[in-house]
Amino acid sequence: MLALPHGHDGHEVTWTWTTNTFCEWLEKAVEYMQSPHHNDLPPYPEQQEFVRLVWRAVRAGRLYMLACVVVLFYEYIITLDKEIESVWQRKKSVVSWLFFVNRYLPIATYLFVIPGVAFGNSHDFCVGVFAHLPPAMVVLSEAVIGALHIAKIRALWRYELNVYFSCLVTVVYVSQEILAIGMTVADVTVVFVAIMKRSIESHSIAGRELGLGGPGLGRLIHIVQRDATLFLISMCSIKIANLVMLIVFPYWNAVNWLCNHIVDVILTSRLFFNLRAETEGVASNGAEIVTLQIKFPHTDLELPVVPIVSDVLIAPTHSLAKQVHDHYLPKLTHYEPDNDPRATEKEIALRNRLFNIDGLGVAWYTTAREEFGECEGPRPVVYKILRQPMTDPVFQSICANTATLALFAHIRAASGETAISIFNNHPFHFGRWSFMHNGVVTHFQRIKREIIKEISDEALELVKGTTDSEHLAALFFTYLEETKGSKAWEYSHPLQDVKAALEKAITTILGIQKRVLEPSQPEASSLNIAITDGQQLLTMRFRNHATEHPPSLYFSTTAGVSLNRKFPGHPDKEGDNGAQNVKDVESHGAHVIVASEPSTFRGKDWELINKNECIMVGTDMEMRREKIQVQF
Structure with a gap:
């Protein structure tokens, strides 16, 4: 944020500083300074104040350059005779004459800059x-x-x-x-x-x-x-x-x-x-x-070749749309480095083998609104249903005719504490950001009132459903507002700031649980979370328990090749996919896929995210793995 001490009406004027607004206002300032009588002010008070600020800075710069010219003239006059004598003594030296010319070029430069912009x-x-x-x-x-x-x-x-x-x-x-x-x-x-x-x-x-x-x-x-x-x-x-x-x-x-x-x-x-x-x-x-x-x-x-959504969500045998009644959990039985015997098959089944029959939500990113000048950056298009995805013709039509570089999809297994409703389906979108959660905030109905007290009015207005996940998202965006300004969800932010806001939201919820349920000890919460603005991704796998583990969460930086029909390979088996005119694998480009269950049966393509670890992927497609800084 950029705040000026004096606005157009005597009050403080606060601006949200983005590249788009800066370029527009800079052009307005140039138009104003080039107008004959400096009266071509833009219509909005904030832009007028910015133009006046730039004009004052330009005038101050001209005065400063004029002072430099005076000092340079004085210094040059004092040394002129000595320099002429020195150059004349070495008159056969071309470098000496070039030096003499170059010595006085700054005067002409400053005089040229002073009268104009x-x-x-x-x-x-x-x-x-x-x-x-x-x-x-x-x-x-x-x-x-x-x-x-x-x-x-x-x-x-x-x-x-x-x-x-x-x-x-x-x-x-x-x-x-x-x-x-x-x-x-x-x-x-x-x-x-x-x-x-x-x-x-x-x-x-x-x-x-x-x-x-x-x-x-x-x-x-x-x-x-x-x-x-x-x-x-x-x-x-x-x-x-x-x-x-x-x-x-x-x-x-x-x-x-x-x-x-x-x-x-x-x-x-x-x-x-x-x-x-x-x-x-x-x-x-x-x-x-x-x-x-x-x-x-x-x-x-190198950006990847844009995939068709159906290649990711429908075509594979174990695609997300087919994970309603089916599960594929490689490396999960002995997946944690602590090898704790209490991480048994029963615990794995408890948090990983529910039937996901309570709805589907998909968000894919486009730049349509940005191209019309309505916003900055890509924005999500969201489609949600309550039926099984493979029985919905609209979902299949969307997937067959949509390509995107950023895709979020979620099939829901309701906890029983919240209604089965379109508004409760993930992902939840706030401005340009999308938010998904797999797991549960335990004792949510008992602590819901205290959580709402922590949420800003602007963020709470965007909450349409009743789930613990959406309230967690609103709390996260509230803390992002504290450091990035009002309606921070409308803009992109560094992933470290996003991670810090999410860690603060989780810490707040764990603190509320302890305070409200005291003297009882609250049960642990599973918080597998994914957040994106269409250009960056943050995802985490978290459970606040010393020995218990959160639901599964995998990532892959290679499986995307077999999930794109333009490239060789098959998501379900070794060998070719039979496509014609396929591209070289090397031309696919960097990509990251994060999924609760792998979409392909090539186990070597997938790696399980460690407990209480997050993965961050920036606009440069560099992936970083960091521990989650939450005390419990």
Whole structure:
């Protein structure tokens, strides 16, 4: 959240800071500053306040640059005669003349920036230089400029200067470095966030017109923003080092300045070249290409070929739709490392072999609303029924004609304490997030009132059913609001923050159980939970008992190949699936499947998640396994 101390009406104005709103408001600010009398204000008070803030910052920056010009003029006038004499004595040296010209270029640069707005200049520079020149040529030109600056520093420090002038030189160049840091921040903000995002969106729209559906837009934006953050940190670190070495080691300062430009060019030019290569590949290959491979300086990410939902939920012999009366639980009899004899077949049957006959829910993610500018990121489409899935023609039609990169599905076995109702079917969706739970919050009816007291009004309004699972979800989103702001479920968040909010919700429920049921000891709760925003996944397997174990929960990073008809392999047996024109397995891309029971009978593809462990999969498709930090 970004809060300004004075809003349009004298009160505080609070903004939810997202890339979409930032880009829109930045464009409004540029329009305002380019208007003849600076009266082209946007209609909304929040945008007006943002535009005024940007305008004040630009005016302050111009005054600062004007002050730098004055100081530079003063310093240059003092040393001009000595520099002319030095250059004239070495008049046969081309480098000396180049040094002399380069010495006075900053004056022209600052005078050019002061009267105008540098937003368009940054865009033209990046598009005109980085998009057309080979990276080696740009690096070479920066190396030449760096060599000239080395000569400049050497020449200045050869003079026999008094203390006053030494201080003046130091102040001037420290001022230049401070200004350079500010301009670096501005360049990163404008070029990497605004211009790159608009470029990605335009190419994604072009891809959708070719029939590609535009998957991975949110991941592209995330990668660009992450690289921009790395770029900003690198540039600022180098420039801060400049401030130190300028005073202590002036020659090394010049070398560091050269490194600054080399790093700048490498990060920006590679980013632009890879983006252009990717979008050109999409435009040239047409609608046949549905695998989007993204390569950036710090990322080698390949998105999987989008599967048809029926290949996952219906086609396999042990698909979710057929797990109503059937179970397949490999590695479960002796699945825990403690080898406790009390983890018997009876305990396994107690929490894993119920009949799942009380309803089905499916959520798959699309970018339709994002493409119409109504929201940020993919949103879930939810379908729920109370009948068995294999007898529902609508469910089968949806699965046969839907493809998605993020899918949640759940078949319910009601606990008996809550009604069998459409509203009680999982998954539960809050904004862009979907939430599923397998297990039970014990003594829920006795502690329900206390749980509701902890839930925010906004989250409680979204609760439509009566289950322990949905109230747990509302409590989780309440705690996410505490750190991420009102209606946090409308936006994507780092998985560590999501994990922390979920751990806090579980800790709260366990504490309420102990407090309400005192002096009795509450029974343990099983909390197998899955949460996604369509681009990230967090899932956990948890039971608050020293020896008892939660229901089964498996994951696989390879089974998706046999659950996609475009690739060889069969989900139920060894050998081919008989499909024609199949793709290479290597082209499938990274994926993660989490399931209470494996969907395929290839046991080597599946691994049981440990007790009280969570799995997190980020937008980069890197999977992390961490212990759940909940005391009981």
